Amino acid sequence: MYVLRPKVTWIATDLRFESNSFLLHLFPSFSDLHVRVAQRTDMSKKAAKAEDKAAKAEDKAAKTDDTKAEDKAAKTDEIIEIIQEQKVMDIIWAKLSESITPLIEIIVSKMTASLKATFEEMMDQKITDRVAEIKASSDAKWVKINSELEVINVRIEEADIRSRSKSLIIHGMPDQPRFDASTISQTELNSRSETSTTVRPDDSSTAQTGTTSSRRNQRSMELLESFLHISRTYLDIDLSADDITDIHRIYIKNGKQPAPVVVEFFSKMARDRILQSRKQLRSAPAIRDHPIYINENLTKRNAHVFALARRLVKDKVIHSAWTLNGYTYIKSDDESRPRKILLQTELPQAMWSAQAQNVIDNP
Secondary structure: OOOOOHHHHHHHHHHHHHHHHHHHHHOHHHHHHHHHHHHHHHHHHHHHHHHHHHHHHHHHHHHHHHHHHHHHHHHHHHHHHHHOOOOOOOOOHHHHHHHHHHHHHHHHHHHHHHHHHHHHHHHHHHHHHHHHHHHHHHHHHHHHHHHHHHHHHHHHHHHHHHHHOEEEEEEEEOOOOOOOOOOOOOHHHHHHHHHHOOOOOOHHHHHHHHHHHHHHHHHHHHHHHHHHHHHHHOOOOOOOOOHHHEEEEEOOOOOOOOOOOOEOOOOOOHHHHHHOHHHHHOOOOOOOOOEEEEOOOOOHHHHHHHHHHHHHHHOOOOOOOEEEEEEEEEEOOOOOOOOEEOOOOHHHHHHHHHHHHHHHHHH
C-alpha cells in the first residue's frame, strides 16, 4: 500500500490528462465515474458548439441587419432623389389630388352640414329665448297697460255717471200731449220760437241752417210740452220750462214704440222729484193702454248690468234689483242687505253668463 500511494497520487493528479481506457484499466470500480465524466465532456463539447453556432448566428444576423439597414438607407435616398424630380412630383400630386379631393369634399360637406345644424340650432335657441324674453316683457307691459286702462275706464265710467246724474230717460212718451191741457204759456212758446227762427235775410246758408234749427227747436218744444204735461197731470209736480235744460229723443231701429226721450234737468233735485214720483204712472188710467216708464239715464255698462239683474229677478234667482244714482243694487233675499253691483261678474256666478247671453239675444 505504501508502494502504490505515490502511483495513485500521480494517477489522480494527472487524471485529466490520461485516457479513459487507462483509468478504467487501473480502476475498474470507477466505471460509473467514467460514464459521468464522459457525459459531462460531451455536454461541454455540445455547449461549446452551441455557443459557437449562436455566436456565428449573431454575427450573421448582425451582418444581415447592417446589410438591410444599408440597403434600406440606400433605397430611401434613391426614393428621395426620385421624388424630388419635378415630373415625379407632378404625377404624385395628380394622384393625390384624385384620391384626396373627394375625401376633402366629403369632410367639408359633413363639417358644413354639422356647422349649419349647430348654427341653426343655436340661432333657433337664441330666437326662442329672445321671443320668450320679448313675450314676457310685452306681457308685463300689457298687464300694466290693461291695469292703467282699467283705471282710466273706471274714471271715464264715473265721469259718465256724474254727467248723467241730472238726467232721466223716458220710454213711451208721445211727441205731443194726448190731452189739450197745455201747461206752457203761449207767450213763452212764442218767445222761444221767435228766438230759434231768427234768420239773416242776406245769408242763404244761414237761413237754411236757421230753418233746420227751427224745426229741431219745434220738436224739442213739443217734447217739452208733452213732458211738462205728464209731470203735472200724472206726477203732481209743477215744473216749468226753466227746470229743463235739454230734451231730445234717442232714435233707435224700432218703429213699434216711440223712441226714448232723454230729459236734462237744471238741478238734481228736480230730477229726483220726478224719479221718486214715477210709480204714480202705474195707476194713471189715461195712459194704461200706452204705458210710460221713467228710469235713470244709465251708462251702457250699467244698463247692461241692470238688465241682467232684472232677468235674474224675473227668474227668481235674486229677490230684487233697482238703480240709484246711476248704479245697480240687488238683494239676494228679503232679509239681506242691498249690494252694489259694478260689473256683471259680481252677479250670481251660476247664472250671469247665461243671462247675459239671453239679454244680448233678447234685449
